[in-house]
Amino acid sequence: MRAVLQRVSEASVRVGGAVVGQIGPGLLILVCAMQDDTEAEADRLAAKIAKLRIFRDAEGRMNRSVRDVSAAALVVSQFTLAADTARGNRPGFSQAAPPEEGERLYLHFTEALRAQDVPCETGQFAADMQVGLVNDGPVTIWIDTREA
Template identity: 75%
Template structure:
């Protein structure tokens, strides 16, 4: 699985003008299941993100996790993280999991993250979403299993 993780002071996702998920301080996580991924990869990625120390401690160092700071996570599916741009100018997405498997693993990832004690909000799989956020830092980290 692949994820783009951003430390945010706030984030929200809307569909057809209606807010369907929003958080205050925490993590904005764009996530994509790749072909061949399974539940083990979703759980491994969720556990790694839950422990990722990218929040400031009292001395201003990145030493705290989202769990430590009692932050939340907005989890949004984004199959375009599977983009292959090695040939030509049009990205290919054949490395992404099938839509059915992608949705199942997206939901499993969100549940695994919530099981780590992190309050979550989500987007809507396959929907045309508008995502807005205030990146804190900015801190943006690319992760994959």
């Protein structure tokens, strides 16, 4: 699985003008299930993110996790993280999991993150979403379970 994490002061997702998910301080997590991913990758990604020390401690150093600071996550599925831009000018997305499998793994990842004691809000799978955020730092980190 692939994920882009953004440490945020606040984030929200709208579908058709209605807010479907929002958080205050925490993480906006854009996530994509790739071909051949399993629940094991989703579980490993959730555990890694829950423990990743990217929040400030009392001295201002990035030394605390999302759990340590009692923050939340807004999890949004984003198949475009599977973009292959190696050839031509139109990205290919054939490495993304098929939609049904992608949704299943997206939901599994969200539940795995909740099991790590991280409160989660979500977007709406396969919807045209408008994501708003205030990036804190800015801090943006990319994780691929095949490389981590």
